[in-house]
Amino acid sequence: MSARAGSSGVAPQLTAAFFDRPVLEVAPDLLGATVEHRTAAGIVAVRLTEVEAYDGENDPGSHAFRGRTPRTRVMFGPPGRVYVYFTYGMHWCMNLVCGPEGTASAVLLRAGEVVAGEDLARSRRTASRSPRDLARGPARLTTALGVDGGLDGADATARRSPLAVRAGVRPDPVLVRHGPRVGVAGDGAGHPWRFWLDGELTVSAYRAAVSRRRAGRS
DNA sequence: CGGCCGATCCACT
């Protein structure tokens, strides 16, 4: 077929140059791309339908806002690395680091459609009911892929990396929507840093940031 | 389907 697909028919792996750009350019370009993770158990691949940009030290919503710490070490590293963090006492979430080394922007992978290894993905999810929910939400996506803190810092652009990102069919630009991020305090309508594909069932539900203390019993 | 709430522990103050 076309030269683009190559002789093997496998979509090309995204390179460090792809990620070494401003995060607001990289984030929408990741929509439609697939993330794949190889383990001894097999391969799971997810086609991304929803992502969020975090602009490093300039961004109050970013983990790197208060500078370099042990946790944010990878965010300040080279582009194309995977930043995995643990949250709410039980969930892992994953990001792809953007921009040159020394800066700390990253794209949170929020949701996608499992396009390979569906049985394996389901076996990793305890409460999965429908294919739609397998990777709908950042922690669900990370779980479905079998990614945890052990992959923090892995290079997704290395040829032999267990984790890779591959170019997908470029979505119709009309379908690319943007808006405020989910669950980020102080992220008003002036921060269109969440990107998603309109009409995709796997896009997670929007929720504004809520303080549990304020929302719950006083 | 939507709202509410507990789980569970790590990073940072």
Place this chain on the structure above:
DNA sequence: GTGGATCGGCCGA
């Protein structure tokens, strides 16, 4: 000590 880039179960409509 505080609260979080979340999820899933349970409840009522």
